[in-house]
Amino acid sequence: MKVNYKKVKSSHFGHSVCMLILMMVFQSFDSVGQVGRVKTSLNHGWQFSRTIASDSLEWEAVNLPHTWNAQDVMDDKPGYHRAVCSYRKELQIDSRWKGKNLFIYFEGANQVADLLVNGKKVGSHTGGYTGFIVRVDQFLNFEEGARNEIVVYVDNRHxxxxxxxxADFTFFGGIYRDVFLIATDRVHFSLDHAAKGIYVTTPRVSEEEASLHISGFLENTSEKDQRVRLKTTLRNPDGKVIGERTSLANLRKGSQTPLVLNMPNVQKPKLWSPESPNLYHVLVQVLDARSNTVLDEISSPVGFRWFRFDAKTGFHLNGKPYKLIGASRHQDFKGLGNALPDSYAIQDLKLLKAMGGNFLRVAHYPQDPAVLEACDRLGLLASVEIPVVNAITETEEFYQNCRSMQVEMIRQNFNHPSVIIWAYMNEVLLRMKFVGQPERQKIYISNVAKLARELEELTSKEDPSRYTMLAHHGDYTRYKDAGLLDIPMITGWNLYQGWYSGNIAGFAGFMDRFHQEYPDKPVVVTEYGADADPRIRSLSAERFDKSMEYSLDYHEIYLKAIMDRPFIAAGMAWNLADFNSETREETMPHINNKGLLTIDRKPKDIYRFYQSKLLSAPFIQISDWDRRAGCVDSGQVFSTQSMDVFSNGESVELFLNGKSLGQKQQSDKRFSWQVPFVSGTNRIEAVMSSGGQEYRDVRNVEFQLIPRKLKGDMLFEQINILLGAKRIYSETQSGLIWLPDQPYQSGSWGHIGGKPFELPSKARQGYGTDRNIRKTEDDPIYQTQQVGISQYKMDVQDGHYELILHFAELTSDEKKEALVYNLGQAEKQQAAQERVFDISINGLTVYRDMNVAKRYGALTAHSEKISVEVNGGKGIEIGFHPKQGDPILNAIQVMRKY
Incomplete structure (x- = not known):
C-alpha cells in the first residue's frame, strides 16, 4: 500500500487506518547548557485519534504509555480495533540545541510505526516489542518560537x-511504552538498533578472579576529525571505584569507529546470583582530548557469574547445581491493556521474587526495559524471545523481520547479567499450514527448520556467551521429525497433560522419554498450567471445571516431577498472572486465567502453594477460600469441607474457633483438614514452629448453612443452585454463593430427569461449554445446564417464595474461531438444537412454548422471576413439558419471603 506523507491532511492508509500523530508541546530544557547525553521524557501532553490524521478530527488528550485497545478487548463483540491510529504533539526546541544530535527513542509501539517531522517521513520501524530510535535534528526548526509537528503512525493490523x-494473547495497538528525546554531542556512542551503545561481557569468572570486556562503536557526525579520550571506571556493589582505564582515539569525520576495552581483572569478585544479586557498574566516557569536556557517557550494570546447562544434571550457577523455578510473564494489566508504567512491571517481578521464584521467562516477546533492569537488581535469571509464535510465513520479508527482531532483542538487552537464554520460536508447528497437502506441508516444515537454523546461527554470532532455546508444544514426533529438537542448545517443552490433552501422570513419562532419546540435550519445561478461575471452587475437582482445587492438584504433580528429575533444568509455570486473550471465552471471557496471580495481581492459592515449596524463610498462609456455603443434615449445626494451609513448616496445627483440629506433618502435598464449619463467622488459625519461634496465620471464613431437608427446624433465606455442575461459584459483586445441584430426594431439593450438558467431544472441554455467554459477567452460572430435565422439586415449608429461573441456550450455529491456544484435538461445536417446552409450577402453567434461543438469543443469559405461594404442604414442583427437543434449566434461585 502506497502512503503519501507530504501533508498531514492527505488520506493515508485507506479505510482501516488509525493514525498516531504526535503533537509535542516541548518546553525549553534547563539542561541545554549541559554537556554529554541528555534524556528527557516525552510521555505527557499527547493527542490521539482512532482515525487518519486531519485538522478536522476530534482529538483525545492522552498521556503515554497508551493503547487504544484497553477496553474493546473485554466486550462481548468478537474482535478488537486493529488499524493505524494517530497521536500528535508540538515540539518547541530551544535554539541552543542547534548543533546537537537529537533523537526520538520509542521503547515500543505495536506493531508498525512511521515517524514524520514537519510533514516529512524521517523513519519507520517494524515490530511491536523492541525499541527503536530516529534522528530528527535535521528536520527540526530551531528558530525562536517555532513549532515543530511530529506525527507517528502506528499500525497493529494483521x-x-x-x-x-x-497467538494466545492480544495484540494491543498503540505507543504503549515510554518515549524520550535524547540529545547528544556530534561525537557519541552509537545508537544503532536502539541499543545502549556499549556491550559488556565477562569472559572469565571464578571465585578468585573475573575479567571484564567492553566493546561498541563511537560515531563522529561532525564535519571535522576529532581526538578524544576514553575513560572507563568500574565501581563495586558498594559504589567504590576499583578500576580505571584511559586511552586516546582519533575519530575521522562522518565515521563510526570500533571501541574495544579490557579492564583490569577484578580480584575476589562478589558473585551475582538470585540470592545475592551483586551489581558492579561500569561507566564509559568519551571526552574531548583538549578541553576534557564530557561528550558522551554510558553506564551499565555488571554481574560477575558463570553458568552452564548440562543434559544430565540440569543448570549450574557459579559452579553449583541450581534448579530454576519461576514463571512466564505477559505485559498487560486489568483495565490498562499493555500500556503500563514501569512501576507495574517492577512490581510483577517483586511478586515473582516474593513467591520464591528465581527465573523469569519473558514471553512471548521482548518487554519493557524496566523488566530486565529489575531482574538484574532483584536477582532473577531470565530468558527472552522474539514473537515467532504458532506459524511462519514463507517470504523473505517475514524472514528478514525475524532476523531484525532477533538482532534488536539481543543488542538492546545484551548488558543484563540476568539474561542467560535467547529464544526465537514458540510452538511454531502448532497451527500447521497446508493440512491435507503432505508434500507441500513437508516444504513448509523444511522452511520452518531453515529459518530456525538461520536464527540459531545469527544468535550465536551476536552473542556466543549465552544459550539458545526453542519452546515446543507437546507433539513430540512432529518436532522430532522436523529436526527442530536438534537445532537449539536447549529444548523447551510447553506441556499440558491433564489439561488440554492426556492425563496429569503423562507429564513425567513425556519428560523421561525425551531424556532417554536425547540424553545429550539440555531440557527445560517452558510452560505448564491449568485454568484457575478464583471464583470457582470444588469439593470434587475435575479437569476443565476451572476450579482452584484442580489447578492446585495439577501444579503439585508437575512441580514434584520437575524437582525429582535433575535433568530438568527449569520449570516455568504458565503464567505469572492472568492476561488478556481476546479470542478466549470460557468462564472468564477474554482472559487466560492460568496465572498464579489474577490479572490485577491478587495472589491465588496456587501462588501460596509455590511460596510454601520455594521459600526458605518460615512461611504459613491459609487458603483464601473464605466465603462458603454448604449443606447440612437435620440435627447438625455444621457442614464439613476441606481447608488448605500452605506452609514450609515441618508440621502445622489448625484451630477452628479456638479448638484444635489436629496437627499435620509435612509431605509433598499441601496441608489439608476437614473442617466442620458453623453458620456465620469461623475463625481459622494455623500455627507452625521454626527455629524455636512460632508463626501463625488467621483467616475468618464466612459460612452459610443450607438445610438438606427444607422442612426441618433450620429455615433458609436463599438457595442458589447451578444445574449440570459439580463446582461452587462465588459472585464477585454480590457475594452470592452458588452450590452444585443434586438429584431430588424426598424432603430435600433437586432435579428429576435429564443429564448435564456436554459438548460432543471431550478432547478439550468436557465441562459444560466454554462459550462466552452474553449479557452477564457471571458466565459460570449459565455455562452448565441440565438437558432433558422433567421436574425440579423443592420440599419447602408453606409460605411465600420468589423463584428465579436462569436460562441460556448453549447450542448455536454461530461459528467459533479455531482457537490458536488449543493444544489438543480440536473441539467440536454442537449445532443449534430446536427446543420448545412449557413450564408449570405446582400444576399451573406459567410459560407456554418456551424457546430460549428464540426468546433471548443463543449464548445469552436471561432469567425469569416468579412469585410462588406454597400451602397445604405441597412444596414447590416445577414441571418442564417438552413439545420439541429437550427442556433445559441452567440455574435456579429460591428466596423465602415469609
Whole structure:
C-alpha cells in the first residue's frame, strides 16, 4: 500500500487506518547548557485519534504509555480495533540545541510505526516489542518560537509478513511504552538498533578472579576529525571505584569507529546470583582530548557469574547445581491493556521474587526495559524471545523481520547479567499450514527448520556467551521429525497433560522419554498450567471445571516431577498472572486465567502453594477460600469441607474457633483438614514452629448453612443452585454463593430427569461449554445446564417464595474461531438444537412454548422471576413439558419471603 506523507491532511492508509500523530508541546530544557547525553521524557501532553490524521478530527488528550485497545478487548463483540491510529504533539526546541544530535527513542509501539517531522517521513520501524530510535535534528526548526509537528503512525493490523501471526494473547495497538528525546554531542556512542551503545561481557569468572570486556562503536557526525579520550571506571556493589582505564582515539569525520576495552581483572569478585544479586557498574566516557569536556557517557550494570546447562544434571550457577523455578510473564494489566508504567512491571517481578521464584521467562516477546533492569537488581535469571509464535510465513520479508527482531532483542538487552537464554520460536508447528497437502506441508516444515537454523546461527554470532532455546508444544514426533529438537542448545517443552490433552501422570513419562532419546540435550519445561478461575471452587475437582482445587492438584504433580528429575533444568509455570486473550471465552471471557496471580495481581492459592515449596524463610498462609456455603443434615449445626494451609513448616496445627483440629506433618502435598464449619463467622488459625519461634496465620471464613431437608427446624433465606455442575461459584459483586445441584430426594431439593450438558467431544472441554455467554459477567452460572430435565422439586415449608429461573441456550450455529491456544484435538461445536417446552409450577402453567434461543438469543443469559405461594404442604414442583427437543434449566434461585 502506497502512503503519501507530504501533508498531514492527505488520506493515508485507506479505510482501516488509525493514525498516531504526535503533537509535542516541548518546553525549553534547563539542561541545554549541559554537556554529554541528555534524556528527557516525552510521555505527557499527547493527542490521539482512532482515525487518519486531519485538522478536522476530534482529538483525545492522552498521556503515554497508551493503547487504544484497553477496553474493546473485554466486550462481548468478537474482535478488537486493529488499524493505524494517530497521536500528535508540538515540539518547541530551544535554539541552543542547534548543533546537537537529537533523537526520538520509542521503547515500543505495536506493531508498525512511521515517524514524520514537519510533514516529512524521517523513519519507520517494524515490530511491536523492541525499541527503536530516529534522528530528527535535521528536520527540526530551531528558530525562536517555532513549532515543530511530529506525527507517528502506528499500525497493529494483521500482516502476514510480521510475527506474531496468531497467538494466545492480544495484540494491543498503540505507543504503549515510554518515549524520550535524547540529545547528544556530534561525537557519541552509537545508537544503532536502539541499543545502549556499549556491550559488556565477562569472559572469565571464578571465585578468585573475573575479567571484564567492553566493546561498541563511537560515531563522529561532525564535519571535522576529532581526538578524544576514553575513560572507563568500574565501581563495586558498594559504589567504590576499583578500576580505571584511559586511552586516546582519533575519530575521522562522518565515521563510526570500533571501541574495544579490557579492564583490569577484578580480584575476589562478589558473585551475582538470585540470592545475592551483586551489581558492579561500569561507566564509559568519551571526552574531548583538549578541553576534557564530557561528550558522551554510558553506564551499565555488571554481574560477575558463570553458568552452564548440562543434559544430565540440569543448570549450574557459579559452579553449583541450581534448579530454576519461576514463571512466564505477559505485559498487560486489568483495565490498562499493555500500556503500563514501569512501576507495574517492577512490581510483577517483586511478586515473582516474593513467591520464591528465581527465573523469569519473558514471553512471548521482548518487554519493557524496566523488566530486565529489575531482574538484574532483584536477582532473577531470565530468558527472552522474539514473537515467532504458532506459524511462519514463507517470504523473505517475514524472514528478514525475524532476523531484525532477533538482532534488536539481543543488542538492546545484551548488558543484563540476568539474561542467560535467547529464544526465537514458540510452538511454531502448532497451527500447521497446508493440512491435507503432505508434500507441500513437508516444504513448509523444511522452511520452518531453515529459518530456525538461520536464527540459531545469527544468535550465536551476536552473542556466543549465552544459550539458545526453542519452546515446543507437546507433539513430540512432529518436532522430532522436523529436526527442530536438534537445532537449539536447549529444548523447551510447553506441556499440558491433564489439561488440554492426556492425563496429569503423562507429564513425567513425556519428560523421561525425551531424556532417554536425547540424553545429550539440555531440557527445560517452558510452560505448564491449568485454568484457575478464583471464583470457582470444588469439593470434587475435575479437569476443565476451572476450579482452584484442580489447578492446585495439577501444579503439585508437575512441580514434584520437575524437582525429582535433575535433568530438568527449569520449570516455568504458565503464567505469572492472568492476561488478556481476546479470542478466549470460557468462564472468564477474554482472559487466560492460568496465572498464579489474577490479572490485577491478587495472589491465588496456587501462588501460596509455590511460596510454601520455594521459600526458605518460615512461611504459613491459609487458603483464601473464605466465603462458603454448604449443606447440612437435620440435627447438625455444621457442614464439613476441606481447608488448605500452605506452609514450609515441618508440621502445622489448625484451630477452628479456638479448638484444635489436629496437627499435620509435612509431605509433598499441601496441608489439608476437614473442617466442620458453623453458620456465620469461623475463625481459622494455623500455627507452625521454626527455629524455636512460632508463626501463625488467621483467616475468618464466612459460612452459610443450607438445610438438606427444607422442612426441618433450620429455615433458609436463599438457595442458589447451578444445574449440570459439580463446582461452587462465588459472585464477585454480590457475594452470592452458588452450590452444585443434586438429584431430588424426598424432603430435600433437586432435579428429576435429564443429564448435564456436554459438548460432543471431550478432547478439550468436557465441562459444560466454554462459550462466552452474553449479557452477564457471571458466565459460570449459565455455562452448565441440565438437558432433558422433567421436574425440579423443592420440599419447602408453606409460605411465600420468589423463584428465579436462569436460562441460556448453549447450542448455536454461530461459528467459533479455531482457537490458536488449543493444544489438543480440536473441539467440536454442537449445532443449534430446536427446543420448545412449557413450564408449570405446582400444576399451573406459567410459560407456554418456551424457546430460549428464540426468546433471548443463543449464548445469552436471561432469567425469569416468579412469585410462588406454597400451602397445604405441597412444596414447590416445577414441571418442564417438552413439545420439541429437550427442556433445559441452567440455574435456579429460591428466596423465602415469609
Amino acid at each position: 500482516n502476514e509478513n510480521i510475527p506474531p501471526l496468531s
